[in-house]
Amino acid sequence: MRERYIERQRAEHGRRAVAVLPILYPKELLTALDLLAVEVWGPPGPPRSDAAGRIQSYVCAVARNALAFVASGGADAVDAVLFPHTCDSIQQLATLAADFGGWKKPALTFLHPRGLARPSARRFALDELRALAARLEAVAGRPLEPARLARAIRLHRAIDAERAALLDGRAALPLGDAELYALLRRGEWLWPEDHLTELRAARARLGTGAPACRVPVLVTGYVPEPIATLEILNGAGAYVGADDYAAVGRRVVREPDAPIGDPWEALLDRYAAAPPCPTRATDQAARMRHLEALAERCGARGVVVHVVKFCEPELFDVPAIRRTFEARGLPILYLEGELERQLSGQTVTRIEAFAELLGAGGAA
Numbered sequence: 515m516r517e518r519y520i521e522r523q524r525a526e527h528g529r530r531a532v533a534v535l536p537i538l539y540p541k542e543l544l545t546a547l548d549l550l551a552v553e554v555w556g557p558p559g560p561p562r563s564d565a566a567g568r569i570q571s572y573v574c575a576v577a578r579n580a581l582a583f584v585a586s587g588g589a590d591a592v593d594a595v596l597f598p599h600t601c602d603s604i605q606q607l608a609t610l611a612a613d614f615g616g617w618k619k620p621a622l623t624f625l626h627p628r629g630l631a632r633p634s635a636r637r638f639a640l641d642e643l644r645a646l647a648a649r650l651e652a653v654a655g656r657p658l659e660p661a662r663l664a665r666a667i668r669l670h671r672a673i674d675a676e677r678a679a680l681l682d683g684r685a686a687l688p689l690g691d692a693e694l695y696a697l698l699r700r701g702e703w704l705w706p707e708d709h710l711t712e713l714r715a716a717r718a719r720l721g722t723g724a725p726a727c728r729v730p731v732l733v734t735g736y737v738p739e740p741i742a743t744l745e746i747l748n749g750a751g752a753y754v755g756a757d758d759y760a761a762v763g764r765r766v767v768r769e770p771d772a773p774i775g776d777p778w779e780a781l782l783d784r785y786a787a788a789p790p791c792p793t794r795a796t797d798q799a800a801r802m803r804h805l806e807a808l809a810e811r812c813g814a815r816g817v818v819v820h821v822v823k824f825c826e827p828e829l830f831d832v833p834a835i836r837r838t839f840e841a842r843g844l845p846i847l848y849l850e851g852e853l854e855r856q857l858s859g860q861t862v863t864r865i866e867a868f869a870e871l872l873g874a875g876g877a878a
Contacts, residue, residue: 520552523705528548530594531592532622533594534551534553535576536553536737538785540781543646543781546663548656549654550705551596555576555702557583557853574826575823575824575852577607581611589617595621597621597624601826608621608622626642628794629794629796629797663777666706667781668771672710673701673710674766677701677766678766680698681757685755686720692744695762697713701713727748727750727751731814732809733820734819734835735819735820737761738762739854747865750870752815752868752869759820760791763789764788769783790804801831805835816845817844818847822851847865
C-alpha cells in the first residue's frame with residue numbers, strides 16, 4: 515500500500531519521498547520542500563534479510579529490522595533515508611545501511627540536543643535544522659522558501675490539534691483502539707493534507723458514542739505493535755484512555771496557532787513544546803509529572819508499560835514509572851516484545867488478567 519502511494523504521489527504531484535526512522539524529526543521541513551515522509555518503525559515481524567545478523571542480537575528490533583528492510587530493497591521506492599538521533603543504534607544505521615545494507619542513495623542524519631533550555635542548545639538545534647534543510651533541498655531539487663516553511667508549520671499545527679482532540683475525547687469516540695490507532699498512524703506515510711482530511715472526519719464523530727470497553731488505562735511505551743495488544747485490551751473491557759506512546763501521543767505538540775514571524779524560531783518552539791520523551795531529554799521528574807497528569811485526566815485505573823526489548827531510552831525510565839504509579843496505588847502491567855506480528859498466548863492471558871484486576875470484566 516505504501517509503495518503504491520509513494521508512486522502515486524510521484525506521478526501525480528512530482529513529489530519525491532524520504533524514508534524516516536523514528537522518532538522525532540522536523541517533518542515540517544520535508545513538507546515545505548514537497549517531500550513525502552514515509553516512516554519506518556521496524557517494520558514489525560521477523561527481519562526480511564540476513565543483514566539484521568550483522569549487528570548485535572541485543573540491539574533493539576527497530577534497528578535490526580530497519581537494516582534488514584533496507585538491505586532487502588524494501589526502501590528502494592524512496593529517494594533518501596533520514597536517521598534522527600533517537601538513540602545511538604538508529605543514528606549509526608546511517609553508516610551501517612551503506613556498509614552492510616547496500617544503500618546507495620543519500621543517508622541523512624539529524625542530531626537534536628537533549629532539551630532546549632540552554633541558549634547554546636537552541637543555537638545547536640538551529641544549526642542542525644539548517645544543515646538538514648540544505649541536504650533535503652538537494653533531494654527535493656528546489657530551495658526552501660520561508661513562506662512555504664511557515665505554511666508547513668501551520669499545517670502540522672492543525673494536524674496536531676486534531677490528534678489532540680481525538681486523544682483527549684477518546685471516551686466519547688465510538689471507535690475501538692485498533693481503529694483509532696490505525697487512523698493516527700496513517701500520518702506516518704500519508705501526505706499531511708490527506709491525513710488532516712481523515713482526522714477532521716474522525717473528529718466529527720466525537721460525542722456520537724463511546725468505546726464498547728469501559729475501563730481507561732494509561733499506556734506508555736514505544737510503538738503499538740502488535741496492534742493485537744490493543745485489541746485484546748479492548749476485548750477484556752479496557753481501553754487506552756491516555757496515550758504516551760513515542761509513535762503517537764509523544765509527538766502531538768500542543769501549542770497555539772500564533773502568528774509566525776521567523777519560521778525557524780517557530781520550528782524550534784514546536785520542538786521545545788513537544789511532550790517529555792526520554793529520546794530527547796533527561797528530566798525524568800518532568801516526565802513523571804506529565805504521565806501523572808495524563809492518568810488523572812482520564813481517570814486511569816492502571817498503567818500498561820509497553821516497550822521494545824533492548825530499547826535503552828525507554829527502559830531507563832521504567833523504574834521511575836513503577837515508583838511513581840505504585841505510590842499512587844495504580845496496578846502496572848509490563849509488556850516487552852520485539853515487534854512480533856502476533857502475541858503469545860501467555861501475553862494474551864496476562865493482558866486479560868490485568869483488565870480483570872482493574873474491574874473491566876469483559877467488553878460490554
